Amino acid sequence: MVYRNILRKTFSYSFLIMGAVTMVLPFAWMVSTSLKSYSSVFIFDINEINWIPNPVYWKNYIDVWKVVPFARFYFNSLFVCITVTLAQVATSALAAYSFSRLKFPGREKIFFSYLATMMIPGSVTMIPVFVLMRMFGWIDSYKALIIPAAFSAYGTFMLRQFFMTIPRDLEDAAKIDGCNHWSIFCKVILPLSKTALATLTVFVALGNWVSFMWPLLVTNSLEKRTLPVGLAYFQEMYQYAQPDWGLLMAGSLVTMIPIIVIFIFGQKFFVEGIKLTGLK
Amino acid sequence: MLRSSAKETAAGYLFLLPNLLGFLVFTLVPVALSLALSLVDWDMLSAPKFVGLANFVNLLGFHTENGSFIPNDPLFWKCVGNTLFLMIIIPVEMMVALLLALAMNQKIKGVKLFRTLYFLPTITNGVAICLLWAWLYNYDFGLLNGLIIKLGGFLNLSFKGIPWLTSTVWSKPSLMIMGLWIAMGGYNMILFVAALQGVPRELYEAAEIDGADPWHKFWSVTWPMISPTTFFIAIMAVIGGFQGGFMQAYVMTGGGPQRSTTTLEYLIYNHLYSWQHVGYAASIAWFVFVIVFVITLFNWRFGGKLVQYYHY
Numbered sequence: 001m002v003y004r005n006i007l008r009k010t011f012s013y014s015f016l017i018m019g020a021v022t023m024v025l026p027f028a029w030m031v032s033t034s035l036k037s038y039s040s041v042f043i044f045d046i047n048e049i050n051w052i053p054n055p056v057y058w059k060n061y062i063d064v065w066k067v068v069p070f071a072r073f074y075f076n077s078l079f080v081c082i083t084v085t086l087a088q089v090a091t092s093a094l095a096a097y098s099f100s101r102l103k104f105p106g107r108e109k110i111f112f113s114y115l116a117t118m119m120i121p122g123s124v125t126m127i128p129v130f131v132l133m134r135m136f137g138w139i140d141s142y143k144a145l146i147i148p149a150a151f152s153a154y155g156t157f158m159l160r161q162f163f164m165t166i167p168r169d170l171e172d173a174a175k176i177d178g179c180n181h182w183s184i185f186c187k188v189i190l191p192l193s194k195t196a197l198a199t200l201t202v203f204v205a206l207g208n209w210v211s212f213m214w215p216l217l218v219t220n221s222l223e224k225r226t227l228p229v230g231l232a233y234f235q236e237m238y239q240y241a242q243p244d245w246g247l248l249m250a251g252s253l254v255t256m257i258p259i260i261v262i263f264i265f266g267q268k269f270f271v272e273g274i275k276l277t278g279l280k
Numbered sequence: 281m282l283r284s285s286a287k288e289t290a291a292g293y294l295f296l297l298p299n300l301l302g303f304l305v306f307t308l309v310p311v312a313l314s315l316a317l318s319l320v321d322w323d324m325l326s327a328p329k330f331v332g333l334a335n336f337v338n339l340l341g342f343h344t345e346n347g348s349f350i351p352n353d354p355l356f357w358k359c360v361g362n363t364l365f366l367m368i369i370i371p372v373e374m375m376v377a378l379l380l381a382l383a384m385n386q387k388i389k390g391v392k393l394f395r396t397l398y399f400l401p402t403i404t405n406g407v408a409i410c411l412l413w414a415w416l417y418n419y420d421f422g423l424l425n426g427l428i429i430k431l432g433g434f435l436n437l438s439f440k441g442i443p444w445l446t447s448t449v450w451s452k453p454s455l456m457i458m459g460l461w462i463a464m465g466g467y468n469m470i471l472f473v474a475a476l477q478g479v480p481r482e483l484y485e486a487a488e489i490d491g492a493d494p495w496h497k498f499w500s501v502t503w504p505m506i507s508p509t510t511f512f513i514a515i516m517a518v519i520g521g522f523q524g525g526f527m528q529a530y531v532m533t534g535g536g537p538q539r540s541t542t543t544l545e546y547l548i549y550n551h552l553y554s555w556q557h558v559g560y561a562a563s564i565a566w567f568v569f570v571i572v573f574v575i576t577l578f579n580w581r582f583g584g585k586l587v588q589y590y591h592y
Contacts, residue, residue, distance in 0.1 A: 008494075012383035019380055019465060020397045026461070027400065029423050030412050049426050095299035104292035110300065117307050119576050121523050123548050123565040128313035129306055131558065134324065151302030181291045210405040212527055217553060228407040232531055235411060245415050252408035263403045264396060271395075274470045 034060055034249035060250035067247060068237070069222055070254065073230035077209065080142065080226060084149045085205045089197060092155030097185050099156065100163035101171070111160075114153040122213075130217050144218040145226070149208060155200050162196035163189060199273040202266045209259060227255045317562035324556055335563035356564065358539055359547045362452065366543065367521040369456040374513055376464040381472030398465025410531035413458045417444035417532075445533055448540040455528050455541060468513050475509035476502070515579050519572050544568055 028051070036050075037057040064070055098104075099111050129148050138144040170192075171184045179187065190197070212228045219225050225233060234251055235243060263270065293300075318335055322328035341352045351357050380398065384391060401409055416423050425441030432439025444454040479502060487497045525543030529535045535542035535550070542550075544564060552561035 004494075009386055009388075012386040012388060015379065015383045016388065016394050019376075020394055022461065023397045023400060023465065026412055026416055026423075029416065033415065049423065049430065091299040091302065094295045098292045098295035102288055102292035102295065104289040107292065110296070113308065114303065117303075117311065119519075119572060120307075120311060121565065121568050121572055123523065123545060124314050124562075124569050125307055125310040127548075127552055127558065127562050127565055128310035128317060130552070131313070131317070131324070132305075132310070147302075148306045151299055151306060153303065153307065156299060181295070185295070206403060210403075212406060212530075213549070216530075217549075228405045231405070231407045231411065235531065245418075245421075248411055249415065252411050255408055256404045259403050259405070260396075260400065263399065267392065267395065271470055274467050275474045 030249045030253060033245055034253055036060075036246045038244050038246060040246075057246065060246045061254070064247055064251045064254060068230060068234045068251070070230065070251065072223060073225055073227045076142075076145075076224060076230075077227040080145045080215075081205055081208045083142075083146050084208045085201055087146070087150035088152050088155055088204050089201055091151050092159050092200065093190065093193075093197065094185075095156045096159035096163050097181075097189060099160045101184075101189070102181065114156060118153050118157065126214065126217070133218055139218055140220045140224050142224070145215055145224070149211075149214070152204070155204065158200055159193070159196060162193055166192050195269070195272065198266075199269045202262075202269045203273050205262075206259070206270075231255060314562045314565060317559050318566050320559040322558045324558055328559070331559070335560050338560070339563055339567065355539065355542075356547065359542050359544050362539075362541065363522060363525065363543045363545075365452055366456060366459070366525060367518065369459050370514070370517045370521060373460050373463040374468060374510070374517070376460065377466075377468035377513075378472050378510075380465055381469050381476055384469070384473050385476045395465075395470075398469060401462040402466035406527045407531055409458075409462065410527055413454075414445065414532045417454055419443055419446060446537055448538050451533060451537060451540045455525070455532075458528070468517075471509055471513055472506065475506040479505040511579075515575060519575055522568050522571055 032051050032053055035053040035056050035058065037059070040050075040053065040057070099107065133139055133144045133148075136143075138147075166189060171179075171188050174184050174188050210228060211226075212232075215226045215229045216232070219229060222230070222233070231251060235248060238244070238248075317328075319330060319332060320328040321331045321334070338352050339356055342349045343352060344350070384394065388394070419425060419441055422441075422444070424444065428439050428441060442450055444450050483501045483505070484497060487501050492500065523545055525541070526545040526549060529541050529543060529546035530549070533541040535546050544567075548561050548564050548568075551557040551564065
């Protein structure tokens with residue numbers, strides 16, 4: 001039995017390490033390329049794949065901010081991401097309270113229509129909303145990037161499921177103390193739902209941070225592009241030539257670093273959130 | 281039971297209002313609008329022209345030419361084929377995810393580190409990942425061809441680099457390899473770990489008393505117990521697959537070579553944005569919707585019967 005356990009652990013570790021190496025190698029090559037100058041990227045000696053750049057060319061990390069308005073993209077992404085996340089979590093929490101705690105005519109029907117829309121492919125609604133943005137004159141504005149993304153049936157559903165599990169005795173006590181719905185929501189429900197709210201926040205923020213197709217559709221000018229769209233634009237600049245891969249990899253890495261840091265700290269919420277989605 | 285009163289109704293709608301407004305304007309009304317759009321011919325400049333079901337006839341219809349059936353829109357069917365082809369990798373992705381999850385479930389040290397590494401592609405923005413792989417797949421200077429040629433030198437054979445993204449033969453497998461790398465340690469692995477942890481210990485103990493070896497324990501306890509999760513992951517992957525491939529096509533291949541990597545999602549984008557066929561784009565979106573709907577119905581109807589649930 002002990003022998004078998006050791007065998008199993010050895011097996012597991014070697015498999016996990018193999019997987020980890022497969023994951024890391026491309027990223028390592030990315031870092032390596034980002035520290036090479038334009039000409040040295042293309043000196044590709046077949047017998048000697050250069051993992052360690054010589055000399056280390058830090059300048060890519062400075063140049064990348066000048067070649068394209070990367071700082072602007074960063075600001076746009078941060079601004080849009082923070083606004084969308086706050087708005088979506090707030091509107092979802094309010095609606096979830098209504099669906100889980102208040103009784104009113106039409107509630108079940110409205111909730112069912114929320115559920116029914118959750119499986120509709122994004123492109124079905126994306127096309128008319130894109131047309132709406134053009135009609136409103138919102139193309140190439142923050143409004144188009146933020147407002148349609150500020151509401152979600154999924155977030156509402158997830159928080160509603162969580163609020164349902166909070167015992168009603170607590171709010172009955174609060175009601176006796178003379179609390180109205182607003183103060184029950186703020187003082188009882190929200191403080192008890194910190195984990196669920198944090199999970200939703202991480203999910204919404206991450207989803208918005210990497211969203212690509214919508215920002216691509218509704219922005220034209222460099223001033224309004226978000227990081228993913230800006231990064232794609234950066235590559236398109238080299239359409240007719242071999243790209244400066246060192247610079248491109250440096251730019252890509254610059255977009256990745258903050259989210260990796262956030263993930264390392266918010267891993268718990270992230271893992272919990274995924275488990276929740278699997279329980280539907 | 282709470283009694284519904286006028287006051288509670290007012291509160292209910294007030295709390296719901298912001299979300300409901302957004303839901304109506306950006307979800308419910310657009311669903312109806314997109315159905316309406318699928319019945320018109322419109323370039324967003326001139327007035328929309330009502331064409332009835334002509335878009336769908338064009339999309340799904342066939343005509344005869346010299347006695348053989350020719351689709352009205354061969355490009356659409358090619359994209360359906362591409363989209364389905366790219367989904368062949370899904371079982372492999374799931375298998376690797378399950379193997380990694382089984383390994384993770386062995387009271388391993390450094391779970392957090394492994395998970396972070398496996399999760400890197402899932403949390404980083406897809407454009408950066410696509411650029412990274414476009415660089416790895418580069419014909420002349422890419423790492424993969426470099427390694428292949430080096431291996432050839434090692435074996436005293438003259439290997440040539442593979443035209444990963446520039447040949448119709450390799451373009452789809454290349455995207456599938458990249459997809460495997462992205463998906464194998466992502467969401468699915470976490471879901472599998474959660475499922476594995478949910479298998480009651482006493483089932484394993486009972487199996488051990490019956491003298492089952494690990495192989496039997498896996499197939500007669502673990503596999504049936506995690507089947508709801510496996511089924512869920514498969515359904516989600518197929519639904520996602522029908523809506524996938526946009527970013528890869530946009531960033532890495534432009535949908536080529538010779539349209540070999542154009543998926544339905546990229547085709548929708550082309551019709552909507554590049555060619556201004558708004559109505560036609562909407563009709564393709566509805567085609568995808570119907571497929572997703574059928575899969576979801578299948579899931580509701582048969583999902584419970586195909587998998588096993590454990591009751592205490």
